[in-house]
Amino acid sequence: MTKGSQKQPQPYWNPYLCGIGLGLVLLTTFVVMGRGIGASGAMTSVVSVGVNAVSETHASANAFYAGYLGDGTVSPLKDWLVFEVLGVLIGGFLSGVFAHRTKLKVEKGKSISRNGRFLFSFVGGIIMAFGTKLARGCTSGQALTGGALMNVGSWLFMISLFAGAYGMAWFVRRLWI
Template identity: 30%
Template sequence: MEHDGGAWSPYLVGALIGVLSMATFYFSNQPIGASTSFARIAGLIGNLFSKGHTESLKFFQETKPQIEWGVMLMVGIILGAFLAAYTGGEITAQWIPPLWEEHFGSSRALRLGVAFIGGTVMAFGARLAGGCTSGHGISGALQLSVGSWIALMCFFAGGVVTAKLMFSI
């Protein structure tokens, strides 16, 4: 699946994601999504430290913290991303991308801090929106959900605004 020694073709990957989404619906009657799986993992970690408190939360009463197919999908996404980067020759030992360094300097702490804050805001937004980019952008859009199409447009608009604000592109 290597594309001329470089990155994988986005057209091929997009088509494969579409086939995966259709197969997921066909075989399990479940949409592809990631945010609930992250929440389940957080619940499993919460159970390790404060089982009673975690079990008392309404979210975890409705969404049991357990390892199920969505959590395994997340493992597959991480392994697949590594495989794609490896076979595409895109693994680097670079902590700070050149564009980031040009605008914000070479501080690893700043880069990791901003990434952590961004991830936290995205997780909050995914829970608020009732799904993440994969849930709304792939599965919801595939089902022609109006709410998912609106969410998808907001994801793109938010990305454009963030890039403009951060990098003056």
């Protein structure tokens, strides 16, 4: 390889094998931890600890925050979901590095500016965060854990999520052309 040339990106893994692997991870979390996986609980734990650091009386008086603070040991590191999310972030980054797929760029269509892409991403993230709290769980928790438990609410959430995404795609498709 000559100086300045890049290595070719590795091919993506087989999605069916990845799905089987994810199912085995989910089964393992049920066996070992007694509950499924999800990401929103980790963020809520971190936010609850932050609220407690700013106003302990408010956090302890609020049933939502108090439920995440638990036994009085105030640390986001006591929640295994925090480590799950950190592992996903680190593992995803390392996977990209080893597959030669890491580079800084903004994915966008020709019809939208870089700042416009950031604005749409931010607004979409806020809407998704609101929906996560409204649905009482993120897509990973609802789809994987709730779906595996045959929870009707989780199935309705995922059907609504896909229907909403397809419906919204019609309105924003011109931004990707």
